[in-house]
Amino acid sequence: MSESLLTVRNLSVTYPGRTGMTHALRNASFELGRERLGIVGESGSGKSTMGRAILGLIPRPGIVSADQLDFAGRSLLANTDRDWQSLRGRRISMIMQDPKYSLNPVKRIGDQIAETCRLHLGSTRKDAESRALAMLEAVQIRNPDTVFTLYPHQLSGGMGQRVMIAMMLVAEPDLLIADEPTSALDVTVQNEVLRILDRLVSERGMGLLFISHNLTVVSSFCDRVLIMYGGRILEQCAAADLARAQHPYTRALMAATPSLDHPKAELATLVRDPSWLE
Amino acid sequence: MSVSLTQWLMDDRPTSRRQAVLGNLYRGLRAIIANPAALTGLVIVSLLILVALFAPLLAQGISPIDQDLARRLSPPSADHLLGTDELGRDIYARTLYGARVTLTIVFLVSIIVAPIGLAVGTIAGYLGGWVDRILMRITDVFLAFPRLVLALAFAAALGPGIENAVIAISLTAWPPYARMARAETIAIARSDFIQVVVLQGASTFRILFRHIVPLCMSSVIVRLTLDMAGIILTAAGLGFLGLGAQPPTPEWGAMVSAGREVILDQWWVATIPGIAIFIVSLGFNLLGDGLRDVFDPKAER
Amino acid sequence: MAGMIEIEDLRVTFGHGSRAVHAVQGLTLSIAEGESFGIVGESGSGKSTVLKALSGLIPSESRQLTVNGLPAAERRSKADRRHLQFVFQDPYASLHPRQTVDEALREPLVIHGLDDRDRRISDALREVGLSPEHRFRYPHQLSGGQRQRVAIARALILRPPVLLLDEPTSALDVSVQAEILNLISRLKQANKLTIILVSHDLGVVAHLCQRIAIMQFGKLVEVVDRDDLRSGAVGQAYTSRLIEASRGFVRNAD
Numbered sequence: 001m002s003e004s005l006l007t008v009r010n011l012s013v014t015y016p017g018r019t020g021m022t023h024a025l026r027n028a029s030f031e032l033g034r035e036r037l038g039i040v041g042e043s044g045s046g047k048s049t050m051g052r053a054i055l056g057l058i059p060r061p062g063i064v065s066a067d068q069l070d071f072a073g074r075s076l077l078a079n080t081d082r083d084w085q086s087l088r089g090r091r092i093s094m095i096m097q098d099p100k101y102s103l104n105p106v107k108r109i110g111d112q113i114a115e116t117c118r119l120h121l122g123s124t125r126k127d128a129e130s131r132a133l134a135m136l137e138a139v140q141i142r143n144p145d146t147v148f149t150l151y152p153h154q155l156s157g158g159m160g161q162r163v164m165i166a167m168m169l170v171a172e173p174d175l176l177i178a179d180e181p182t183s184a185l186d187v188t189v190q191n192e193v194l195r196i197l198d199r200l201v202s203e204r205g206m207g208l209l210f211i212s213h214n215l216t217v218v219s220s221f222c223d224r225v226l227i228m229y230g231g232r233i234l235e236q237c238a239a240a241d242l243a244r245a246q247h248p249y250t251r252a253l254m255a256a257t258p259s260l261d262h263p264k265a266e267l268a269t270l271v272r273d274p275s276w277l278e
Numbered sequence: 279m280s281v282s283l284t285q286w287l288m289d290d291r292p293t294s295r296r297q298a299v300l301g302n303l304y305r306g307l308r309a310i311i312a313n314p315a316a317l318t319g320l321v322i323v324s325l326l327i328l329v330a331l332f333a334p335l336l337a338q339g340i341s342p343i344d345q346d347l348a349r350r351l352s353p354p355s356a357d358h359l360l361g362t363d364e365l366g367r368d369i370y371a372r373t374l375y376g377a378r379v380t381l382t383i384v385f386l387v388s389i390i391v392a393p394i395g396l397a398v399g400t401i402a403g404y405l406g407g408w409v410d411r412i413l414m415r416i417t418d419v420f421l422a423f424p425r426l427v428l429a430l431a432f433a434a435a436l437g438p439g440i441e442n443a444v445i446a447i448s449l450t451a452w453p454p455y456a457r458m459a460r461a462e463t464i465a466i467a468r469s470d471f472i473q474v475v476v477l478q479g480a481s482t483f484r485i486l487f488r489h490i491v492p493l494c495m496s497s498v499i500v501r502l503t504l505d506m507a508g509i510i511l512t513a514a515g516l517g518f519l520g521l522g523a524q525p526p527t528p529e530w531g532a533m534v535s536a537g538r539e540v541i542l543d544q545w546w547v548a549t550i551p552g553i554a555i556f557i558v559s560l561g562f563n564l565l566g567d568g569l570r571d572v573f574d575p576k577a578e579r
Numbered sequence: 580m581a582g583m584i585e586i587e588d589l590r591v592t593f594g595h596g597s598r599a600v601h602a603v604q605g606l607t608l609s610i611a612e613g614e615s616f617g618i619v620g621e622s623g624s625g626k627s628t629v630l631k632a633l634s635g636l637i638p639s640e641s642r643q644l645t646v647n648g649l650p651a652a653e654r655r656s657k658a659d660r661r662h663l664q665f666v667f668q669d670p671y672a673s674l675h676p677r678q679t680v681d682e683a684l685r686e687p688l689v690i691h692g693l694d695d696r697d698r699r700i701s702d703a704l705r706e707v708g709l710s711p712e713h714r715f716r717y718p719h720q721l722s723g724g725q726r727q728r729v730a731i732a733r734a735l736i737l738r739p740p741v742l743l744l745d746e747p748t749s750a751l752d753v754s755v756q757a758e759i760l761n762l763i764s765r766l767k768q769a770n771k772l773t774i775i776l777v778s779h780d781l782g783v784v785a786h787l788c789q790r791i792a793i794m795q796f797g798k799l800v801e802v803v804d805r806d807d808l809r810s811g812a813v814g815q816a817y818t819s820r821l822i823e824a825s826r827g828f829v830r831n832a833d
Contacts, residue, residue: 042752042753042754042755043752157622186621186622186779187621187779187821187824187825188621188820188821188824189621190824191824191828191829194828195828198828198830213752213753215753216825216826216827217827217828219827220826220827220828220829221827221828252754253753253754256753256754256756256757257753257757257782258756258757258760258780258782258783258785258786259782260781260782260785260808260809260822260825260826261809261826263785263786263809264786266761266764267757267760267761267786268757269754269757269758269761270754270757290716290720291712291713291716291720292679292715292716293711293712293714293715294715295679295681295682295715297715298679298681298715298716298717302717469672470667470668470669470672470673471672471673471674471675471676473636473665473667474665474667474673474730474733475686475690476636477634477635477636477660477663477664477665478660478664478686478687478690478691478737479656479657479658479660479661479690479691480686480690484690488686489675492677493675493676493677
């Protein structure tokens with residue numbers, strides 16, 4: 001890890017509810033450099049909340065608190081709406097699980113990417129279009145000129161996710177938050193998309209926060225992994241060491257995953273220990 | 279309400295079918311009560327029912343149809359709380375008894391419009407094909423009938439009267455319900471839980487009436503409640519034209535009509551039933567909006 | 580001896596003329612009684628369509644399509660329906676939102692006129708690991724895993740010899756998936772079921788099934804044994820690609 005791009009210390013998100021406070025995220029602390037950091041967890045673990053909290057996207061009445069939340073040396077905690085606007089999409093981008101909901105259905109692909117370019121970089125129309133084309137090429141779309149003129153519904157799932165990546169990266173952000181970016185895709189397509197992300201991260205020196213429920217993908221793709229459970233980071237380790245993880249939850253998750261290479265007569269089931277949340 | 283009963287009703291682990299159903303109803307009721315507008319609507323509609331039930335008691339024995347020509351058009355006083363009309367009948371008593379007529383309208387419309395609309399809509403939506411095409415064309419035909427003309431025709435054929443007026447209104451009111459039920463059915467029929475009962479071997483009739491209709495019911499009830507204000511007003515309009523309730527039945531629309539001629543000098547004759555129509559219509563609208571929020575599946579989570 | 584399920588030259592086409600989509604194009608399979616058979620493929624491979632055709636939810640053409648010796652036509656008698664039941668992918672969509680667990684399990688018993696309903700319902704709940712306290716809950720009061728257990732209990736309450744499972748765990752968390760997979764394998768043993776499991780996840784299919792069909796673009800690529808799938812001793816390049824992809828991301832050396 002070279003310099004720290006994102007520093008998170010004791011980040012908590014709580015939602016007041018009828019039956020008291022719901023703790024979506026409890027005292028999460030980690031640092032992210034120009035690397036691929038994976039966040040793994042099951043539903044309700046707070047992994048998506050983490051991504052949203054970093055981008056200031058926690059809806060009311062959620063309460064965000066942290067001792068420190070620094071991006072590139074500046075605190076995000078006191079950001080105004082205007083500060084966020086200049087940051088989101090420009091220096092921090094986010095890719096969602098399903099491109100269908102993130103692309104405007106009545107605008108052509110090329111125009112959407114070019115618009116992002118003009119909005120964030122102030123490029124001229126011509127410049128923006130050539131950047132958009134170059135970006136489509138960079139995400140390995142074979143005939144960028146044709147795709148440029150298509151509408152979102154004319155794209156397949158894998159193609160749509162590539163377009164999303166192109167759109168999110170055209171402003172050359174320093175940090176990319178990807179929330180289950182490949183979960184809606186077929187396995188063979190999934191790996192192609194990962195390869196594109198991987199190349200862009202290493203070529204452009206971006207930081208990548210890769211949120212996923214899939215242990216196999218995270219352990220094979222990321223440099224480091226955070227394991228989350230019940231809003232808490234249980235464990236951090238190098239992705240390669242995941243097989244030797246310490247925490248019983250992580251080990252139980254590994255044992256519960258049916259694997260082609262390690263057949264088991266019966267899958268281990270998880271016994272949840274309340275002490276994990278203490 | 280005792281704490282334990284509330285707990286029993288709100289329990290997420292009901293131990294009997296009755297507790298599950300009652301708990302569900304209780305949660306709905308709580309949602310309505312939590313919504314001030316809906317609660318107002320519920321109170322107004324409940325009051326309407328109470329007034330209709332206890333009209334003789336509330337009128338303290340004063341008859342709504344006894345005439346007293348000597349005291350015609352007298353202003354509100356201790357004897358006649360809300361004054362008398364052009365035939366010397368007590369407006370307070372007539373307004374109270376008028377709630378019964380209004381409730382009759384509500385009841386008749388509900389038992390005609392909802393079943394026809396649901397049956398036509400769900401059958402057309404579920405079976406599709408030529409059944410759908412024929413049923414929907416019939417729906418179009420009924421949609422094209424002008425309401426008042428049909429009411430006139432009914433009055434001519436069957437004689438004027440509130441029941442005939444309501445039947446005429448209902449016959450032109452069900453097509454939107456059929457369209458709504460059809461659209462919902464098409465969406466529901468594709469869902470997995472309907473496929474499951476198909477695979478279990480359930481008959482079409484069973485699928486329609488045990489599995490699809492209950493799901494269309496909530497939007498029909500909401501729509502019916504919201505439409506009720508319009509129906510009451512239409513019925514009042516028919517009464518106003520003399521095609522609805524016949525004298526001496528105390529019907530609010532007809533009462534407004536009678537008071538029209540003296541509106542400048544004896545304002546209470548038309549105003550009191552007018553206010554009643556206004557309040558009841560408002561009540562149904564508020565309740566309808568509240569029910570829509572309660573039945574909203576997104577709020578269930 | 581004829582198998583429990585015989586499929587010969589199955590074809591499913593959606594739409595007409597130039598816009599027709601050939602979802603399944605000439606599939607032939609034979610599945611023995613008591614076998615666990617898996618079908619793997621990516622989206623658009625027609626794997627779920629095969630199950631729907633077999634259960635008669637969609638029209639299909641074939642030279643032969645039988646379940647337990649009976650023709651699996653789109654229209655079939657109520658009694659024939661008892662030979663085959665289905666578990667759907669999405670546990671949130673496969674339960675009627677306004678029916679309690681009790682009602683959902685009672686319905687098939689009422690349809691088939693079976694008696695002793697209360698005992699059958701409590702037995703079915705116990706069989707899938709649910710306690711009596713779940714019996715009168717509505718679906719929104721249950722977790723995803725509990726819903727899928729209810730769906731399995733409902734499918735098995737008619738004691739069908741054949742159970743079709745369409746991605747039964749893909750909407751669930753890994754830990755819940757493990758519980759459901761264990762449950763399926765236990766119930767299969769106990770009830771001597773013939774199952775067909777459709778999934779996009781090779782790990783899941785190989786865990787439960789002995790023989791696995793790989794499908795792509797509506798056609799059968801090959802049928803492989805689970806051990807061959809694990810060792811990579813497969814005949815077709817596409818199968819190898821699927822196996823490689825499912826092992827996770829491989830960073831190129833360049």
